[in-house]
Amino acid sequence: MLKMDQQQAKEKIASLRELLNQYAHEYYVMDKPTVPDAEYDQKLQELQELEEQFPELITSDSPTQRVGGEPLEGFQKVQHSIPMLSLGNAFNEQDLRDFAKRVSQGTEKELTFVCELKIDGLAISLLYENGQFVRGATRGDGSTGEDITSNLRTIRSIPLSIKEKERIEVRGEAYMPHKSFLALNKVKEENGEEPFANPRNAAAGSLRQLDPKIAASRNLDVFLYGVGEWQAEELPSHSERLERLKELGFKTNPEWKKCQTIDEVLEYVAYWTNERPNLNYEIDGIVIKVDDLETQDELGFTAKSPRWAIAYKFPAEEVVTTLTDIELSV
Ligand code: NAD
Secondary structure, X not given: OOOOOHHXXXXXXXXXXXXXXXXXXXXHHOOOOOOOHHHHHHHHHHHHHHHHHOHHHOOOOOOOOOOOOOOOOOOOEEEOOOOXXXXXXXXXXXXXXXXXXXXXXXXXXXXXXXXXXXXXOEEEXXXXXXXXXXXXXXXXXXXXXXXOHHHHOOXXXXXXXXXXXXXXXXXXXXXXXXXXXXXXXXXXXXXOOOOOOOHHHXXXXXXXXXXXXXXHOOOOEEEEEEXXXXXXXXXXXXXXXXXHHHHOOOOOOOOOEEEOOHHHHHHHHHHHHHHHHHOXXXXXXXXXXXOEHXXXXXXOEOOOOEOOEEEEEOOHHHOOOOHHHHHHHO
């Protein structure tokens, strides 16, 4: 990047923020992106680098400091008692090695990582009280989400009752499988309507409809991968939480793997970069998390994301862009 003086940086930062805010609004609020994710990510990174050079120009409303988009009017708002955060990004091997180095410097303990597929859907929170599903919400801006309980109740893989009687909040991703996405866009096109840009936007658009019959007709599914409020018995690691969620009847993604070294993490990333077209749902990367929960606590959070996890993003050219490509892979 060219060296800039403070005035030039200020102008560049302002124009990047304006553009990124517009893209984020189109993506999160309208469910209708106008640019590819890789372009958004690249501009966000450019802004991040400028803010690192000129930290005095960072403001709390910068897209680098904010999670998601504002909740839609028309839905009841849900306050997340534990914020639903985003994840830091890694784009190459070096970023992943740097992540491993940072976390190992932050703890004395031996590290184990858990690698998971990064499901390209909509982050959701499911609250259970006395064994009953009582509230489902979107992430929204991380502190305030939308109450989409009646829409989530239409997804068959979400249990309406569970054996655990303590108040627990389970978090994960709602997504639209490729097959449902293709069928939906076919119908949309036949009706002369504009098709959805990708399965992620189709899932988000379906769950943020006021009429639950629409969500019910869209064949959505979920994978659960984490917890928020948890008044049940505490477990020592993320991997044991995943096992516990599965025992309770939640749908977890079966492809997660424990890795002892960053080289093993890189192997997992390489494997799924190849295998990605054979999945019947969209993934946009790999999430790597520190397994031990005490170490997670030691490492803590930034304003926007945990320090104990990172999202490796697949390169842009890997993105499945055409319907024909997707059709070939379902
Ligand atoms: P993110 O997608 O980079 O990562 C965080 C999210 O990953 C979590 O909130 C969770 O929903 C999800 N996730 C999926 N699988 C997971 C797993 N196994 N474990 C943990 N989390 C998992 O962050 P973000 O803040 O949701 O959004 C940024 C994304 O949105 C980027 O991909 C960006 O390109 C895209 N975006 C695109 C545009 C556009 O105009 N095209 C605009 C804004 C954002």
